[in-house]
Structures are given as C-alpha cells and as structure tokens.
Amino acid sequence: MVGSAGAVQRSNASRYRHALWLLTTRDLKVRYSTSALGYLWSILDPLVMSGIYWFVFTQVFSRDVGTEPYIVFLLCGLLPWMWFTGAASDSTRAFLAEAKLIRSTKIPRTIWVFRLIASKGFEFVASIPVLAAFALVTGATLTPWVLLWPLAFVIQAILLMGVGLIVAPLVVFFRDLERAVKLVLRFLFYASPIVYASADLPEGFHFWAAFNPLSGIFGLYRAAFFPEQLDSFYVGVSAAMSLVLLGIGLVIFRRSIRAVLKEI
Amino acid sequence: MSATASTIAGSPVISVRDAGIRFRRNRRGRRNFKDLFAGSSRRSRPGEFWPLRNVTFDVRPGEAIGVVGRNGQGKSTLLKLVAEVILPDEGTVRVGAGVAPLIEITGGFVNDLTVRDNVYLTAGLHGMTRADIDARFDEIIEFAEIADFVDTPYKHLSSGMKVRIAFSVISRLEEPVMLVDEVLAVGDRAFREKCYRRIEELLAGGRTLFFVSHNEKDLRRFCTRGLYLDKGALVLDGPIADVLAAYNADYPPKQK
Structure with a gap:
C-alpha cells in the first residue's frame, strides 16, 4: 500500500535532472505567463543594446574595431554576454530568493545555482535566431567553424557554474557582494571582447586578455562568421580557467553549504 | 504492497x-x-x-x-x-x-503559476514522476476541495485553500516517512479533521511518522x-x- 516503488527506485542522477528541469522550466513559465511580450523580452534587450552600439561605433565614431558586418560581430559577443551577465547576477540571489523552498525541500543544493545557468542558457539559445536573421540580412558568411559553438557553450557553462558556486553562498554572508558583483560585471563588459575584438587591444594587453575567460569563449562564438577571431591560446586558457574556477567553486560550496542552510 | x-x-x-x-x-x-x-x-x-x-x-x-x-x-x-x-x-x-516533509508546506508554491502547474512542480520536486502525478492529480484536487480553481493562479486562492492544496500534495507523496510540524494549526476544523484522518490512514498503511x-x-x-x-x-x-x-x-x- 505504500506503493509507488518507481519514485523511490529512480536513480539520483535522474532525480537531479528532473528537479533541475522543473525549476528551470518554472522560471521560464513564470516569465512568459506574467508578461505579454514574453519571449520578445529576452531578445529585445540585446537587440536594443546592439542597436545602440552599432549606432555609436559605426555612425558617430569612425569605427576601427571589430569586423564587417559589425552588427553580426556585435551580436556574436553580446548574446553570450547576456547569458553570462544574467546568470552571474542572478546567482547572487540564488539562495535568498528561494529561501522558503530551500528550507522545505531536500534536493541537491547545487541545483539552486545550476537552474539559473540553465534558464539563462535557454534564453541564449532562444535568441540565436536573431543572430541568424541579421547574418542573413547583412550577408555574413557562415563558416564550418560554427561547429565549435557546442564547445563554446560547454566552456561558458563550466565558467558560469564555477562563478555561481562561488558567488551564491558567499552573498548569503556578505550582502555587499551582491552590489560588488554588479560592479564587476559592468567592468567586465568593457574588459571583454564584445564591442571590440581581442586583436584590437593594444599590444601590451594581448597576453593578459587571455586570462579573462570570456575572451576565448567569445572568440569561439565569433569564429562561426569571422574565423580570424579564433585564437587557440585564448581558448585553452579560458577552458583551463573555467575548470579551475569550477574546482574552487565546488570546494567553497561544499564547505559553506552547512552555514548557508542555517542562515537562510 | x-x-x-x-x-x-x-x-x-x-x-x-x-x-x-x-x-x-x-x-x-x-x-x-x-x-x-x-x-x-x-x-x-x-x-x-x-x-x-x-x-x-x-x-x-x-x-x-x-x-x-x-x-x-x-x-x-x-x-x-x-x-x-x-x-x-x-x-x-x-x-x-x-521523506514527505509537512514543513513550510506552502513554501514551494509560486504565486504566478496556476494550481495545476504548482501541483506538478511541488510534487515533482519531492520526487514524484510525471506519470505518478497524472495518476493522482484528481485525487489531490478533490482532497483539497478546490476543483473549480485548478487553472486559477495560486495567488488568487484564499489562504485556507493554499494550505489545503499544499497539504494535499505533500500528503500524497507516497514517501515512507512523514514529518509533521504544527502546520495543521491553520485551516478550519473540518479540514483539520480530514488531515488527521489522512495521517491516520497513512499510519495504518505502514508509514513512519515524526x-x-x-x-x-x-x-x-x-x-x-x-x-x-x-x-x-x-x-x-x-x-x-x-x-x-x-x-x-x-x-x-x-x-x-
């Protein structure tokens, strides 16, 4: 009569995936059921931003950064940046926003961070058609390097997991971090090759730019249209940095989760 | 079994x-x-x-x-x-x-989603499969006595209804261990008695109660x-x- 052995016997991995999926789709459902424009919002922001940058850098200033067609060049960096900045800033509230649910539900706690990365990742994927549309209109040529997108996607996901696992628990104890993260993200926007290419940096910065993991990742995305943007040194460093950050994140998360659960 | x-x-x-x-x-x-x-x-x-x-x-x-x-x-x-x-x-x-924890039972419910979505979400987070929930959905709604509000956003329910649907979901989890923290202080007397009968039913079925x-x-x-x-x-x-x-x-x- 206790029955339903199925629910008990399901493996941990499938329960993990199931919970992750439920929370991710919950976020998307809430977003799309409460706003009339729904999906449009997730592409409107990068569209408006790239419109502004396109205007500033091609109409106001005479641009000598980036590559033609500049709008495609911009979007290749801006769309993944939206994923990065959205997930990183959301992870500051990973525990605080869900305190009630976390206090009453026992699921692996990394899910509270990873679900944010997943839902922002979905929005990123959903915004790719915008890039495709602009590429068609401007006549940008797609190269076989587009096959590297899954690699870029994986490295970025690893990077975000590391950042999220570090930021989420620490914010619970140091609320100031929430604002600090926002500030760092604003800085990082200009410190990353989004409006410009890594190659446009002054000579002295080339080596150090590799240590911004986003340089390698955005280079990979851009290689789909601009193969010269691919720099294997950058990609290697950014993959290594992402893995190191993930390692640090896992240690911090494991050691602080006990205190986090008491605090929220 | x-x-x-x-x-x-x-x-x-x-x-x-x-x-x-x-x-x-x-x-x-x-x-x-x-x-x-x-x-x-x-x-x-x-x-x-x-x-x-x-x-x-x-x-x-x-x-x-x-x-x-x-x-x-x-x-x-x-x-x-x-x-x-x-x-x-x-x-x-x-x-x-x-474990089916009757602790802060309304905690997982999302205001902007309908009762239906919330039932699938909460039961799913506690480990029920979609098929399990499909099979028990009517039972859950019937127990909570809110058949007319299945597609109403959760935030439009009265506080009594909120507790009823939450209790109904968690108490159908079919988990062998049940944890009850004075959640049942809320709700009217008739529903509280119904909850107690449900707990007794589960106990008779071999559950462990805390x-x-x-x-x-x-x-x-x-x-x-x-x-x-x-x-x-x-x-x-x-x-x-x-x-x-x-x-x-x-x-x-x-x-x-």
Whole structure:
C-alpha cells in the first residue's frame, strides 16, 4: 500500500535532472505567463543594446574595431554576454530568493545555482535566431567553424557554474557582494571582447586578455562568421580557467553549504 | 504492497547519532572568511549556542514518534535535521527512505503559476514522476476541495485553500516517512479533521511518522513513542504516555 516503488527506485542522477528541469522550466513559465511580450523580452534587450552600439561605433565614431558586418560581430559577443551577465547576477540571489523552498525541500543544493545557468542558457539559445536573421540580412558568411559553438557553450557553462558556486553562498554572508558583483560585471563588459575584438587591444594587453575567460569563449562564438577571431591560446586558457574556477567553486560550496542552510 | 517498508523492515529508517547543530546567538554577528571555512574544531566562539547536542535515537519503519518540549528547545530543529534541509555540525543523521516533509508546506508554491502547474512542480520536486502525478492529480484536487480553481493562479486562492492544496500534495507523496510540524494549526476544523484522518490512514498503511506538536491530545492520538527535548538535549525517549507525564511533571500545565 505504500506503493509507488518507481519514485523511490529512480536513480539520483535522474532525480537531479528532473528537479533541475522543473525549476528551470518554472522560471521560464513564470516569465512568459506574467508578461505579454514574453519571449520578445529576452531578445529585445540585446537587440536594443546592439542597436545602440552599432549606432555609436559605426555612425558617430569612425569605427576601427571589430569586423564587417559589425552588427553580426556585435551580436556574436553580446548574446553570450547576456547569458553570462544574467546568470552571474542572478546567482547572487540564488539562495535568498528561494529561501522558503530551500528550507522545505531536500534536493541537491547545487541545483539552486545550476537552474539559473540553465534558464539563462535557454534564453541564449532562444535568441540565436536573431543572430541568424541579421547574418542573413547583412550577408555574413557562415563558416564550418560554427561547429565549435557546442564547445563554446560547454566552456561558458563550466565558467558560469564555477562563478555561481562561488558567488551564491558567499552573498548569503556578505550582502555587499551582491552590489560588488554588479560592479564587476559592468567592468567586465568593457574588459571583454564584445564591442571590440581581442586583436584590437593594444599590444601590451594581448597576453593578459587571455586570462579573462570570456575572451576565448567569445572568440569561439565569433569564429562561426569571422574565423580570424579564433585564437587557440585564448581558448585553452579560458577552458583551463573555467575548470579551475569550477574546482574552487565546488570546494567553497561544499564547505559553506552547512552555514548557508542555517542562515537562510 | 508495502515495498519500501518491507525491504528495510527491522533496520532503522532514521538513525541519529550524537547529532548536534550550532547557531549564532545574534544573527547579525560578525562573520569572517576564516570562520566560514575553518574546520569545526578550530571554531569555538562565545556568541554560539547549541539548540541540539548529543542527540541519539533510531526510528524503525512504521513507528509514530511525537516530539515534545517547550518552545525553543530544539523540536523544529530536530525535524529539519531529519528532513535533511539543514545539516548537523556534529554527529550524523541518516535517513534511509524518502521523506514527505509537512514543513513550510506552502513554501514551494509560486504565486504566478496556476494550481495545476504548482501541483506538478511541488510534487515533482519531492520526487514524484510525471506519470505518478497524472495518476493522482484528481485525487489531490478533490482532497483539497478546490476543483473549480485548478487553472486559477495560486495567488488568487484564499489562504485556507493554499494550505489545503499544499497539504494535499505533500500528503500524497507516497514517501515512507512523514514529518509533521504544527502546520495543521491553520485551516478550519473540518479540514483539520480530514488531515488527521489522512495521517491516520497513512499510519495504518505502514508509514513512519515524526510529529512535532504542543497538543497533548494529538500526540496521544497518533504517536506511540515520544522524544522529550529540553535545553537542547534528548531528556527522555520512551512510550508517549511516559514522555508526556515527564514533560507535565517538569512543566505543569496551567489550569484551564
């Protein structure tokens, strides 16, 4: 009569995936059921931003950064940046926003961070058609390097997991971090090759730019249209940095989760 | 077919060994990085206290346990440890079976989603498969008596309805262990009686119950064994009548 052995016997991995999926789709459902424009919002922001940058850098200033067609060049960096900045800033509230649910539900706690990365990742994927549309209109040529997108996607996901696992628990104890993260993200926007290419940096910065993991990742995305943007040194460093950050994140998360659960 | 109960019959379903948990007395107290990551042995700070310490007990499948004690003596903390939503700083808490926690039951519900979406979300998070939920959906809604509101956003329900649907979902989880923290203080009397009958039904079906309450009548009704917590320690572990007698001797009930 206790029955339903199925629910008990399901493996941990499938329960993990199931919970992750439920929370991710919950976020998307809430977003799309409460706003009339729904999906449009997730592409409107990068569209408006790239419109502004396109205007500033091609109409106001005479641009000598980036590559033609500049709008495609911009979007290749801006769309993944939206994923990065959205997930990183959301992870500051990973525990605080869900305190009630976390206090009453026992699921692996990394899910509270990873679900944010997943839902922002979905929005990123959903915004790719915008890039495709602009590429068609401007006549940008797609190269076989587009096959590297899954690699870029994986490295970025690893990077975000590391950042999220570090930021989420620490914010619970140091609320100031929430604002600090926002500030760092604003800085990082200009410190990353989004409006410009890594190659446009002054000579002295080339080596150090590799240590911004986003340089390698955005280079990979851009290689789909601009193969010269691919720099294997950058990609290697950014993959290594992402893995190191993930390692640090896992240690911090494991050691602080006990205190986090008491605090929220 | 009490699959879950029979496979582990005999061996304890909940096993708590020397469990202790430490909190800071003032929540706004200073925190530093060292404190966060240092091993527990290196941290002994004056502003800390132990709401529970050196607690050891086993629970066998099918037992119904009532936790007794005054406010602030660690009852809810113990319940949360067993639900594994907080982790002990000392000792171990091992729970060998799935748990249906009736703690902060409305916590997982999302205001902007419909009742239907919320049922699938909450039941899913507690480990039910989609097919399981499909099969029980009507039963859940019927128990909560809100058939007309299935596609209403959760936020438009009255507070009584919210508790009803939440209880209904969690109590259908089919998990072998049930944790009940005084959630049932809310809701009208008829529904509370319905909840109690549901709990009795589940007990008859071989579930293990872990029940925190101040209400002596409820404790006697459901529980066979009692745990008496006082000043963060487990003072007495025995038949519920003995435990209540000891509790009443220490803290005589006020004359009504």
